[in-house]
Amino acid sequence: MSTAELTFDAKESDAPEETYGTGYLEERKLLGRWRSPWPQIVSFLFVAAIFYATWWIFMDPRGVLRLYTPQIGYMYTRWMLIIAIWMVYLMHYWPFKRKWLENTHPVLKGVVLTAVLAGVLLIVIRVFFFGFIGNYAITYFSPKRMVELGVTEFFAMEYASLACLMFASLASWLSPAWPVAFENRPWNKLKQPALGLTVLAVTFLIAMVIYLATMHSHMAILFYPWQQYTAVTPPWWMDFAGTVSGNFHIAWIMSCTVVVWLVETIWERWPFTEIKKPGLRGVVTFFGIILLAFAFAFGVYFMQELRWGPAIMGDRYMDDPGWRWLHVGETLVFFLLPAMFINFYCGNWPQKFSKPLNWTIRTFITFALGIVVYVIYYKTGHLYLGVQQDMAHAQQFPMVPTIWFINMMLVHHWFMDNWPGFKKVKVTAEEVAK
Numbered sequence: 001m002s003t004a005e006l007t008f009d010a011k012e013s014d015a016p017e018e019t020y021g022t023g024y025l026e027e028r029k030l031l032g033r034w035r036s037p038w039p040q041i042v043s044f045l046f047v048a049a050i051f052y053a054t055w056w057i058f059m060d061p062r063g064v065l066r067l068y069t070p071q072i073g074y075m076y077t078r079w080m081l082i083i084a085i086w087m088v089y090l091m092h093y094w095p096f097k098r099k100w101l102e103n104t105h106p107v108l109k110g111v112v113l114t115a116v117l118a119g120v121l122l123i124v125i126r127v128f129f130f131g132f133i134g135n136y137a138i139t140y141f142s143p144k145r146m147v148e149l150g151v152t153e154f155f156a157m158e159y160a161s162l163a164c165l166m167f168a169s170l171a172s173w174l175s176p177a178w179p180v181a182f183e184n185r186p187w188n189k190l191k192q193p194a195l196g197l198t199v200l201a202v203t204f205l206i207a208m209v210i211y212l213a214t215m216h217s218h219m220a221i222l223f224y225p226w227q228q229y230t231a232v233t234p235p236w237w238m239d240f241a242g243t244v245s246g247n248f249h250i251a252w253i254m255s256c257t258v259v260v261w262l263v264e265t266i267w268e269r270w271p272f273t274e275i276k277k278p279g280l281r282g283v284v285t286f287f288g289i290i291l292l293a294f295a296f297a298f299g300v301y302f303m304q305e306l307r308w309g310p311a312i313m314g315d316r317y318m319d320d321p322g323w324r325w326l327h328v329g330e331t332l333v334f335f336l337l338p339a340m341f342i343n344f345y346c347g348n349w350p351q352k353f354s355k356p357l358n359w360t361i362r363t364f365i366t367f368a369l370g371i372v373v374y375v376i377y378y379k380t381g382h383l384y385l386g387v388q389q390d391m392a393h394a395q396q397f398p399m400v401p402t403i404w405f406i407n408m409m410l411v412h413h414w415f416m417d418n419w420p421g422f423k424k425v426k427v428t429a430e431e432v433a434k
Contacts, residue, residue, distance in 0.1 A: 020192045021093025024101050025414065030422040040345045042421035043412070051408045052384070059404065060386040068386070069154075070397045071161035075125065077403050078168035083120050084410045085175045087113070091196035106419035113415040129164050138163075140219050159222060166215040166246060170207040173256040177289065178203050180264050181272075182282035214253075218246025242313045245322030247329075251301065254329030254399075255293035258336055263289060265343035266362040270355050300328045317392035327391075330398045334377070335370030336406055342366065344413040345421070377402075 032039030056063040059073045067073035087093065093101055093113075101109065134142025139149070141163050146156035178184065178199050187198045220231030221244055227233065234244050241248035263269055263285070272288060275281035304324050305311065311321040318324070342348060342362055350358050377398055382389040388396040417424055 021096055021098055021101050022192060024093060024098060025088060028102075028417065029425050030418050031425050032422055033420070039418075039421035040341075043345045043418055044341070046421065047405070047408050047412050050412070051405050054408065055385065055401065055404060059400065062386045068400060069158065069161075070395055070400060071158045071165065074397055074400045075161040075165040075168065076121065077400050077407065078165045078172060079121055079124060080117065080407050081403055081410070082168055082171045082175055083117050083124065084407065084414065085172070086120075086196070086200060087117060088410075088414045089176055089179045090199050092192055094192040094196060102424075106416040110411060110416035110419075114411055117411075125164060129167075130160060134160065138216075140222075159219070162222075163215075163219050166218070166250075167207065167211050169250055169253045169257070170210050170215075171204065173253055173260060174203040174207050175200070176264065177256070177260050177286060180260055180269070181286035181289065183278065185278060185282060214249040215246045218244075218249075241325065242311060242321035243325065245325065247322045247326035251325040251328035252294055252297045255297040255332055256290055258332045259289045259293045259296065261336055262339055262363075262366075266339045266348060266366055267359055268348065268355075270359055296332060297328050300331050301325065304328075323392055330402075331374065333399050333402050334374045335366055337373055337402065337409075338369035339366045340406060340409055340413075344409060345418065 034042075058065050058076075059068040060066065061068055067076060096113075104112075129141050130143065134140075134145060139145050140159055143153070143156040143160045146159065147153055151159070184195060184199055187195055190198060217231045217233060217235040220227035221233055221235070235246070237248050238244050263272070269285070272281055272285040275284055301324060304327065308318055311324050312319050313321055339362075342365065348358075348362065350361055352358075353361070378391055381387050381398070381401065385401050387398075387401065390396060412418060
């Protein structure tokens with residue numbers, strides 16, 4: 001593979017004055033090395049191999065580190081997703097130079113960027129949440145302090161991990177939502193790192209406010225007696241949702257996360273792109289995503305009632321409203337896999353029809369394949385992932401392997417340019433402008 005195949009022509013790319021990675025993801029051009037479907041097949045097998053190898057090392061209960069406890073592994077999985085979004089969508093690969101991104105071999109680039117991701121991941125969890133927040137703000141974020149107060153070591157770590165991942169559920173929605181909906185306005189003219197840090201700080205603050213109103217009460221009732229002086233107990237949503245569990249919020253928040261990425265990938269931000277005024281487009285897109293998410297969440301919950309009958313507060317597992325709200329989020333995440341595959345490796349096929357028809361075909365394929373992935377996971381997942389066989393089990397969290405696979409796809413697509421199935425080719429100034 002020659003260096004020329006992996007680089008842009010500096011003059012043709014007409015790069016902006018800012019020499020960091022701004023625009024790199026949008027302007028690069030990837031072509032399959034062979035006739036389709038071989039680049040797609042090679043890419044899937046490559047990502048699947050990385051997924052299974054890393055799952056065995058880090059997550060599998062039969063493997064090496066066995067982080068799928070399940071909450072510890074769940075926490076790291078969710079925050080890996082968020083930090084990848086921060087690096088690419090908010091920071092635009094800062095502090096890496098555009099020239100480095102264009103000229104470095106995809107394998108080396110993938111290793112370096114993934115190492116940076118891992119370092120930031122440990123800082124966010126171990127230093128910020130477990131260290132700072134747990135010691136100076138909210139005790140249940142610190143496993144060490146909970147052990148000192150008499151909680152067993154296992155549950156102290158599980159509770160702290162649960163708190164971190166519940167915050168992560170909000171960050172995984174809001175971090176991409178601002179760039180997708182508002183296109184980073186009103187700070188879009190700032191240079192990096194000011195732009196990325198500003199959007200990160202704003203979305204982090206919004207996530208913290210929503211966390212206190214939605215997830216904090218869930219954490220407060222995990223302890224006996226309920227922490228009624230520091231949180232609203234019983235939670236304010238109990239009568240409406242039929243459960244005291246914060247899984248009610250996981251349902252609509254995960255739906256928001258899924259809808260954001262459907263809008264960004266297979267929907268190509270249509271029909272919101274028809275709104276020409278940026279400010280109005282941003283507001284309509286942001287709240288439109290939320291409305292669509294609520295429609296998906298309550299629709300899936302209703303389908304569960306059609307399948308299994310009415311849920312009963314206080315019942316167990318599949319008949320418990322708390323589990324069913326959680327399963328809403330679990331179900332919808334399955335649809336992200338085919339949506340991202342279509343966008344990352346299939347060029348958002350099809351493209352030859354009208355926007356509405358292309359949109360409809362991609363959506364139909366995504367939801368059809370999502371159902372297939374759902375069935376395959378519950379039929380066979382216990383055989384090769386080390387998870388529980390039962391659908392409704394205290395140690396069955398399908399969002400962990402599903403999001404872990406998505407993380408591997410993001411590393412492959414964002415950090416490695418879809419190597420080896422695809423290669424970068426030169427782009428002209430006209431193509432960049434387009």
